[in-house]
Amino acid sequence: MKHVVIIGNGISGITAARHIRKASNFKITVISAESEHFWSRTALMYIYMGHMKYEHTKPYEDWFWKKNKIELMHDYVSSINFKEKKLRLAKGENISYDSLVLATGSKPNKFNWPGQDAKGVCTMVSLQDLENIQKYTTNISKAVVVGGGLIGVEMAEMLHSKSIKTTFLVREEKFWRNTLPYQEADLVGRHISKHQIDLRLSTELKEIVTDDREQVKAVITSSGETIECEFVGITTGVHPNIELVKDSALSTNKGILVNQFLQTNIPDVYAIGDCAEQIEPIANRPSIEQVWYTGKIMGETVAQTICRSPKAYQPGPWYNSAKFFDIEYQTYGHVPHIAQPHENRFYWEHPSGNKAMHFCFHHKTNAFLGVNTFGIRLRHNLLDSWLRKPTSIQQVIENLKAANFDPEFFASYEKEITEQFNQQYPELKVKPHKRKRIAGIF
Amino acid sequence: MRTLLIQKAGMSLFILACTLLAAMLFINKYEISRSQLETVLSPQDYSKVSNFISPIINHEYTSSISFNADLEKVLDSANQNIQSTFSISNADLEHSIASFPNENITFNNEILASNFANDSIYNYKKDKLRTYTSWMNGKTYENKKVLKEELQGTTKSINGSLNSHLGFDNYKLNTLKLSITRAANSTPIKDSPLLWLGLTIGLGIFAAMLYILPKLSQLPGIKNDGVFQSAHTSRGWIGYSIGVMLILFYVLLYWYPEYMTNWMIMVDPVSQVLNGGPASQWFFYGLLYTIAIIVMGIRMFIKYRHSQYHIIRTSSVMFFQTSFAFLIPEILILLNQPSMDLKNIWPLNYTFFFDYNIQNLINSGGLGLFMLVWGIILVLVAVPVITYFYGKRWYCSWVCGCGGLAETLGDPYRQLSDKSLKSWKIERWMVHAVLAFAIMMTTGTLYTYFTGSGSLLGLDTYYIRSVYGFLIGSVFAGVVGVGFYPVMGSRVWCRFGCPLAAYLGIIQRFKSKFRITTNGGQCISCGNCSTYCEMGIDVRWYAQREQNIVRASCVGCGVCASVCPRGVLKLENDDPDNRFEKPIRISNSKIEVLN
Known part of the structure; x- marks a missing residue:
């Protein structure tokens, strides 16, 4: 019986294991040094804030793995012998494989700041990171978060929930400006500030100052300012975790290089998830995708390749989502942070400043290209179908009501959005929306 | 989680109010005079106990336990007196069959006890013996010894039913204990009930508001910070303590209400206004229940103020509890009409098809008949039709009283429910078994109502009814259902025990x-x-x-x-x-x- 070994029990590795099990009776072994069982990394912040306990973040009960004959090994792979198809584990065991799936995930970036390894400087990727954050933020009053992205804002929210006065250093002129268009970046920034987070835009970390016990005392910013703090959260992105294979026959760049079938240069060795780097990236997509959803799709895809015939990684229209304190964000298709020449844009924002929609469409064909939505939920399957087959922006605006995914009784804004759209693009005039039904909403 | 100073003050005051409320149970002074007793009891009951009451008359008690112990003795003596006067002794039995021939007896109940003295006591015995043996007429017995053996069983059941016929059965004993204790209550609460109401429940509401309202200072949004880091909401010592207190409260309410007369007296003024009479333990419970839903409903408004869905459904349970479950039934009493919670649906409302309820409704004219028909329409039409359109939520989280409490008072504990596959298996067996039990119990009850026979398929329908009432109605729905909030989450009853939820669930799942x-x-x-x-x-x-x-x-x-x-x-x-x-x-x- 074929033995598939998967290194890494994150969403990619585990999805691969589950789908290999569905499609075959191969022997499956999943090796992880981080945790015994699969847990949801996306819930890390909720464990810290006390919304959940670690056990709640496990998407499958512990009996699930044995029942589905997926063997879990809580160990660290110290080396791989690709020639003999063998792994060596830190505890000394040797394991041979027929197929190997590398799903080793990411490691946090640190940019050689002085003091970056001091006590009280933490990143936020793993369970071990969580332990450290908990340890170093107990009974403190001041913290600094470095890095204005999705994890940075999560960390700011975590610290805020413990009433820790937080300064948030963001390199760009607006929060997450390297991904979000100006208006949204500004909207989120305002929302962050509302939570008493001291948001410092266009500010970088220069140095971490420590005391004589190697404990964080302060940070010095690019503007030369010293900010006192007892904790520094580093959330300046991640890079593929490829230490294990760096000096091996496996070809790597930033990540482990794979073709569209997620195959590496060595036969029967695959790489998926955060650690994989597409040799030829799919149009409009980065070559390394560090997103939960893409990890999941790669896991499913590689399972098909291993169990049946090679299956190309075809993730379909781009989508992603996040939450910035109380504002939910979803994106479908592409709304580049800087408008491209072939694009037209339509931005609507609610007077409260908590809700917004930003549409992107082709300036000639009027084809719908993407939308960013803040504080209003949209229906994925409808948006997906609009992005797959040519759909005009007028159709999209006209059918916004059907695309709404907000809970029942929520106020709807289609009327305002349509009116503003018609004002801005009179030549594309869309039928005005009728007011929502008074009764019979649900 | 940030706690402001004002919230800390609120919490301290709330604990003080709860402590005062509990401490009230230990303020004891009971004294009753002969004339007071005469007014509390019916003339019949009074005559039964009048010879035995001297030990408690005008005696001042400072402990509810000793008062109730003595009171119990009085009632026991009355029962014993009835027993010794009216029970059929062995000698009576011998005597009653004296007129039969010694051998080859053909039984005729006219002959039985025909030689008894013609006084009220012996006439009663004679009457009972004859009624209980009419089925034996025409049967033949070899000799007197055999006949006597047969009759011994009969006398045993006659003697056994004496308490309920002439004395006090258990139900009556409990009622008497409560009403006499209530009348004997001479605590300071009796003089100023409103003061005590203000110091306990009033202060509690005020304190709760001090704790809840400052949460408005947080920005709207989901804020479950610290839920699993608090000893209150993650099965810590505070959670367990609250659970124990809730359980004790329910035990007191269901089985020892005579120890909570202080609470009833305290809410008498409210009861007088609403239904024109003094408060029962159920009035006190209903009031407390409604206040809990309103106060914790306000907490829900604040916690979920970003979500119109939660605001509307919380308003709905607050409305249905306040009006349908609490005010309307009380006002119906005031208007001398049959009292009913018009949204309480069988089989959750398991007493709906009980003989006394049907009889009561039928005898109460138009409104009563309407209620009877309404109750049946709810079960047969409203539940399936509305559930088809909206799912069972229309009832469980919008209308129901149990659901209303779970969605408000129970909200801080919702995360404690077990999510394992195993618990789902247990849930399915248990909740459908309760539904089957409820259907069986009600079928038996209706069978008895229409045929007059107390037994169906060899099962005593009254017994099944009382087992259901005790196990499901009281222990499961009350003690476990609410008492286990801080341990198993807010929907223990709804999930594992509610037969109506099972019925609604079947429709929701399939149609x-x-x-x-x-x-x-x-x-x-x-x-x-x-x-x-x-x-x-x-x-x-x-x-x-x-x-x-x-x-x-x-x-x-x-x-x-x-x-x-x-x-x-x-x-x-x-x-x-x-x-x-x-x-x-x-x-x-x-x-x-x-x-």
């Missing part, structure tokens, strides 16, 4: 437009939805495989959709045919489904 839609591939498996599901549904299991959630137990509270950080879930009523869509990968539609 309804309601479902929780999963938003394509957006789930990140974080687990907030499952954690905060009060019914213990592993919502994430479905969401992460992009499948809609169609579960019998879902009460549609909508919290999963609120706590989801990615907007993945939406409660919807839609085409009933597309609810069970197979899991798909929206993101990679070229991969087919493998099951």
